[in-house]
Amino acid sequence: MRMYLMFTMKAFSNQLAYRSEVWLRLLGNFVTILIQVEIWRAVIGNGSVAGIKAEQMITYSIINTLLFALLLNGVSSKVDGSLKSGGIASELIKPLSYPLYLLFDGLGNSLYQLAFTAAPSLLIAGLFFGILPPATLTHFFAFLLALILALIISFLLGYLISLLAFWFMNHFALSWMMGGLITIFSGSFLPIWFFPPSWASVAKMLPFQYMGYVPAAIYLGNITETELWQVFAMGVGWIVGLLVLVQWLWTRAVRRLVVQGG
Amino acid sequence: MTLQLFGKLVRLLLKERMEYRADFILSAFAQIIAYAGDYIVIWLFIQRFNTIAGWTWPEIALLYSIGLFTYALGASFSFVQMRELESQVKQGTFDILLIKPVNPYLYLVSRGFNLGYIAHILISGSVLIWSISKLNMQWTLSEYIYLILVVVSGAMIYAGILTIIGAVSFIWIRTNFMFTLFFRLKDFIAYPLPIFGTFIQLLLTVAVPLAFVSFYPAAFLLSNDATLLPQWAMWMVPLIGPLCYWAGYRFWMYGANKYQGAGG
Amino acid sequence: MDIISVNDITKTYRQYRRFPGLIGSVRSLFTREYIEETAVRNLSFSIKEGEAVGYLGPNGAGKSTMIKMMTGILVPTVGELRVLGSVPHQARKDNSRQIGVVFGQRSQLWWDLPVKDSFDLHKYIYKIPPITFEKNLEFCVELLAIKDFIQKPVRQLSLGQRMRVEIAMALLHEPKILFLDEPTIGLDVIAKDQIRQFLRTVNRDKRVTIVLTTHDMKDIEEICPRMIVVNKGSVVYDGSVVELRNRLGNERQVVIDFREEPGLIDMPGITLLQEEGLRRTYSFAKSDASVFDLVSRIAAKYPVEDASIESADIDSVIRRLYQQLAEADLKRQIG
Incomplete structure (x- = not known):
């Protein structure tokens, strides 16, 4: 375990080399939030639509924009890099679990983003656009838990893509496709409660909602305490399902790698 | 540099891509899916709210498609070339x-x-044609000519701006951050400009003329007068592209001269 | 007639000061702070049509900068430079049709396409008449033996094959001058030999003027009767290879195989260079006495099995030249 935490620390300090880009990230987040804020102000105005006010949507947008920086999206391109350079072979020889290494390495990045991007962005956005407090204390703790689910699911999906790239050999295409699905079904721009019923029911069956909609909706209290259990149960279900899937793909990928000699 | 030589280059580039045919097709397919995602989100949005600042779904689709189509056209002649210049x-x-x-x-x-921009062209071109037919506008020849002119002009605006950013590589500073800033600014013009404050509108009209890529052309074509510009300015819009591109080219050549050390 | 004339050329680079970070990047745009570095200093030489000249010097001597100025890529800061009668950067396009350039470490070929496609494009860009193109192609294909892989994608070629192709391409438009920047770097002995032979033929039979930079003295010895040595941006030697050897190569090496261990040999004018079992390599200063004399004196005193006399190779001649330069530098600094 200590070894894996070392990877986290290392990834964190590697990122420090890019701290000159912090301003850029802050500016980028600011623009992204600004665009969404103006859109919600334009369509909702001072009233409310389906019981949702503009301030709620502003908070929703802020949470989603910042959450996106924390997600472990870099996993698949990291695997792709070592697959292309052939470095994967030496990664596999090491006496450690490759997926765990990837996870902890990714967490180091997320930690960095939390400290240097998300936290200051939150401050700026709160100052400029205002941010609502969490609905209740229970919802706040549930929100924190949902963040952890979001990290794990984003990791597993990224890892899944990188394993599929062992067969398709086109990581670029796979991650674009996944990106398209995430754009729609994570609800990170348009919350699922605004979806037409048929689309909403599909979105609520998929894992992507945990990477945007679920944490923000919990924070705002738009998921009631009784529904919380259901949402979490399904999230854990997805994690287990994805774990089984990637484990199965992983053993096959390693076998493939051994057969082809890297 | 003749058109004939360009044709020869395109044939070779195509041959090069066909060396990895399956990869190329899979990538194009994936990009179409990704952009379909963008379109679908906006469509879902309008399903709920009917309009954005008074713009209906086909109108927004027209706006967004002009932006994407011109970007693909302009970027195919500039983006990767300029990004790699450094x-x-x-x-x-x-x-x-x-x-x-x-x-x-x-x-x-x-x-x-x-x-590689073929995917962008395919999806934005299709939606563009669909939106025009859906809008049921009584277009005369002049509107069609106008559309062609603004598409060419929009592509030139993109290529001009990207060229200017690329030329900065000659003066020895990193250009990466300028590309990132450019893409953030570009995010604005996916939506009708009036939803943003006057500052943003002025920024995108005067400082970085991205509003001339899709917003002003679409607004004029749709006779939507909620713009900073009066109606008579309609035919000025297609001039911005060549102007921008010319400025980009001059600046690039100035940078290249500087690199050579001629009179620098 | 001088095909290249370099007259008191100086090239300084301005290294603009860069500041870290985003704010720094913006600041770098406006700042005027810079350091000036001189790559080439008051350099003069001229090259006649049909010559083959080796242009050499230690790393950082300004070799590449000079090549870039002669090919019109860079513009001299001060001085007059003429190639084929014109100022290279002003007549860049016209001159480029009459010169061929090969960069050892920068390929001009299309990586994923057959070699032939790069050649065809070259024909287009340089507007080579079909008959001329075919004739030159045939010449290169035959002498460089590239027929077997001309239809193969470049990525499948070995480094030596690729280099041969690069050189062939640079000659397709019948240039009057061929510039080569380290054409043999990283190649194996056979490939190097092939390229040297070919360049010699091109120079002698086609009268193509050759200017070449290299770190491999064998290139110079086999291709170029004349060499220009630069150091710190200035010419330190310009003349024939033979002459330089005479000037600096006054050292002979003698390899002696002894029958049995001779112990320490004490004789004036010799230095032990290498000891390998019963084989010893000594260097003799030629001026002191005749080498043959020395060897017979050793043979008289010690049990010598065999002895051979070798002249210093060009590598060691150049090494001595650089050493002398460094010593002179040091003296100047102290004095």
């Missing part, structure tokens, strides 16, 4: 351009002509 200058591969009997700028952009 490392080309650093590694000295840029010198190879200067030993050929050709205009270095025209050769650089044509040699790097990016067929």
